[in-house]
Structure formats: C-alpha cells, structure tokens
Amino acid sequence: MNTKALIGILIFLLLITWNIKSFAKTAEATVTVNIRSSPSTSSKVLGIFPKGFKAQVLSSTVGWVKISFDGVVGYVKADYIKLTKDSSTSNAVKSSTNKKQVVSQIPTATVLKDNARVRSNMSTSSKILKTLSKGSKVYVLAREQNGWIKVKTLDGTVGYMAYYLLKMSTGLTTKISSRGGYDREAQVDYNDSLADRILGFAKKFLGVRYRYGGSSPSTGFDCSGFVQFVFRNFGISLERTAADMAATNGIKISPSELKPGDLVFFDTDGGRNYINHVGIYLGGGKYIHASSARGCVTISSLATKYNISFMMAKRVLR
Structure with missing residues (x-):
C-alpha cells in the first residue's frame, strides 16, 4: 500500500471518529452485549451492557465504541448499539436566534404522600432540595430508566422524585416558556402500576x-x-x-x-x-x-x- 492511500485511510478513520465524538454523547444497547477490555472479540469480558440501557461514549474505533457504564470502562461492538446525537449545540443556536414563546405540552403529577422529597439526584442519599405535601402538583420533565422522575415544582425547583411518590395525570398541561426547555420524552403513558x-x-x-x-x-x-x-x-x-x-x-x-x-x-x-x-x-x-x-x-x-x-x-x- 502506497503512502497516499495509507494517509487517505487514516484521514477517513479520523473523520469517522470525529463525527461520532462530535454528534454523540451516549450509546444505547439494542441487545445485551459484552463490555470488553479491548476492541476484539477475543479480549477479556469486563462486564455487561444490558439491552435498553445507555452509557457515556468515550471514543470509537472501526467497529467498536469505548463506553463507560456503571463504573466499567471498555469496548462494545458498534453493531449492537445505537448512538444518541447531541443536539445541545443546535438547540443553543435556535434559542439565540429565535426568542419567540414556545408552547410546550407538559405532563403533571400529584404528590401522594406528605413530606415527599425532591432530591438533587437519582438516589435516596442525595441532597433534599424540597419537601412537598400530599396533593401538591409538579411538572414532569423526564421519566428516567432507573425508577426516578425528573420534576419541576410550581415554584421552579428542579429535581428528582421516586415513582411511587407520584400519580401521573392522564392529560397534559399547557405551559408557555420563552425557551421551551421541557423534555418531550416526558410524554409517556404512566398508567401502569408500580408493580408493573x-x-x-x-x-x-x-x-x-x-x-x-x-x-x-x-x-x-x-x-x-x-x-x-x-x-x-x-x-x-x-x-x-x-x-x-x-x-x-x-x-x-x-x-x-x-x-x-x-x-x-x-x-x-x-x-x-x-x-x-x-x-x-x-x-x-x-x-x-x-x-x-x-x-x-x-x-x-x-x-x-x-x-x-x-x-x-x-x-x-x-
């Protein structure tokens, strides 16, 4: 292989890597896949990346993506994951050029217990930002995979609450925001019981x-x-x-x-x-x-x- 061809291949690979790093921050497993110590099917299995879960993308190489999942850093086959594009840049551009009000359909939830805690993170050991009384209303910003709901209280506090503390409304509440900013993923069916x-x-x-x-x-x-x-x-x-x-x-x-x-x-x-x-x-x-x-x-x-x-x-x- 001559030098020009080799340089061309290297540039091509660098462009692929750059594109993945520039436009993707997370990887979602489409099947349960092994996390390996190096980009090879013969390398040591460090852990498991379960189907439907997401991980941080660290880098990529041909056919493999390096991820960080649940404290394990290693490589997974690119064929078994899908990359999530980072749209923060494009959203920032839009918000800076378009100052019109955006109408967002935001689900609401009712607090089921007194002294229900809004926390800073998705953990019962994280900081308590606010406590709410039974019957209080909150806006639902996102449904997380691990049993927590990202919420915004009526006075503007944003944090996380456990599923079992909330009853989701069947309808959507219209909220006007100058920037939008509400997670559209929150519009999901919450009619399932806690056991389900x-x-x-x-x-x-x-x-x-x-x-x-x-x-x-x-x-x-x-x-x-x-x-x-x-x-x-x-x-x-x-x-x-x-x-x-x-x-x-x-x-x-x-x-x-x-x-x-x-x-x-x-x-x-x-x-x-x-x-x-x-x-x-x-x-x-x-x-x-x-x-x-x-x-x-x-x-x-x-x-x-x-x-x-x-x-x-x-x-x-x-």
Missing part, C-alpha cells in the same frame, strides 16, 4: 450473568443483589441478603395471596430450615431471579420449587 413498572425494569436484566456477591448489571448479580438493585431504583430499600430480607422487609403473606411484585423466598438446599434465595413474583406462577444454577437472571416456575424449597412470601409494595 418494577417488573418491567427487572426484565431488562434477563440474561445478565450470575455472580456471587454481585449487585451490578455490568458485572453480574446474585439473587438478593438483583432484588435489592431493582427495588432500590424505585426508592425502596431492602436488606442485602435473602435471609435478612425475609426477616426484616415487608409483611408476610400466604402463597394464595401472591401478587406481582411480591418477594418469594426459598431454601435451595431442600432442608427447609434456612432462607438462602429470593426472587420477584411475576404472576401466573412465575418469578424472576438471579439463578446460580442457570448462571444468569432468568424466569422460573414457582410450582417447581413449592414442594422442595419454597419457604415464604412477603409483600413490600403498599
């Missing part, structure tokens, strides 16, 4: 590998790590181990009372004297759990466990 949203979130991790002591989708889950992770993303705190969850969290219910979102507990050794496994009931006699036997998050039939290792069920949703 939790189960939908849990199913995103089907196929994520089992890892003893694991509590992260990128590196793997054990049974209680999976359950704790799912509920924590909806602002519900659970104990770390299956035994402690069974002893501390929720109220005990009979098998005949099981509803989707309840927790089911087992003694997988068959001795029926110690709880060492937990899953989330889906309904129809099925439950989702991180299974060491199958090596991943999977769905199983509750009937296969009843006579051997089923121990109890508890309800943590109100």
